[in-house]
Amino acid sequence: MGKKSVFIEGAISPQKIASSIAHHQVKTNIGAHDIFLGQVRADIIDDKVVKSIEYSCYQEMAEKILHDIREAAFDKFDLTCLHIYHSLGEVSAGEICLFVFTSSAHRKMAMDACRFLVEEIKEKAPVFGKEIFEDNSHQWKTNT
Amino acid sequence: MKVKYFGMIAETLGLEEETWEIGGMSSNVFQEELLKKYPVLKSYTFKIAVNHEIKSKHVMLSKTDEIAILPPFAGG
Numbered sequence: 512m513g514k515k516s517v518f519i520e521g522a523i524s525p526q527k528i529a530s531s532i533a534h535h536q537v538k539t540n541i542g543a544h545d546i547f548l549g550q551v552r553a554d555i556i557d558d559k560v561v562k563s564i565e566y567s568c569y570q571e572m573a574e575k576i577l578h579d580i581r582e583a584a585f586d587k588f589d590l591t592c593l594h595i596y597h598s599l600g601e602v603s604a605g606e607i608c609l610f611v612f613t614s615s616a617h618r619k620m621a622m623d624a625c626r627f628l629v630e631e632i633k634e635k636a637p638v639f640g641k642e643i644f645e646d647n648s649h650q651w652k653t654n655t
Numbered sequence: 656m657k658v659k660y661f662g663m664i665a666e667t668l669g670l671e672e673e674t675w676e677i678g679g680m681s682s683n684v685f686q687e688e689l690l691k692k693y694p695v696l697k698s699y700t701f702k703i704a705v706n707h708e709i710k711s712k713h714v715m716l717s718k719t720d721e722i723a724i725l726p727p728f729a730g731g
Contacts, residue, residue, distance in 0.1 A: 549731045568730075569661055569723055572707040597730060609731045629731060637704070637723075638730030639662030651663040652729040 517577050518599045522606035541591050543618035545625035549609030551602050559644040563603045569637040580631045588624035590615050656718050662726040678718030682710055701726050
């Protein structure tokens, strides 16, 4: 995915996902795609409902880590291409905040790589999330 | 050296970045100094990155390093 930034401001639109799929129709050596979409969940914590998550990151480090994760995926799996997009800023419950898209000749590589990428991103990317409740109070989210 | 704070730690300290006019200390001494300066951080979980890499072992820090104090990640 070259030098394009992984991070985009706000939610990832379904249109972006659709057009990303469309862009791969010219790559006819691909036989399988796998897609992971992370969506902001309206958790209820102590009777308060999460209305959105505000994402921030340590951008220089996150870009480096995601570059390393991408290289590791290309080494480990036989992929045609892969794309990662993550939101920054506020994303409302129900909206998409992570889009991981892997393509390969066959399904196993695409599916295994997609899972690998999602787990690595959650564990290693220095991204922080503030869960904002409907009453505008907040707490900080932690990946488990 | 430059010290950066993120997420809940930046919020608690009311601070995103500062300069420490010291170098030549090890990362474990740095961590002790950090907790002395900001005792509130004793109750926080965080990792220390040096020049964009998380260091689990002790390393020597120099004046030109960029240190980051990173609370738990929440990406995805």
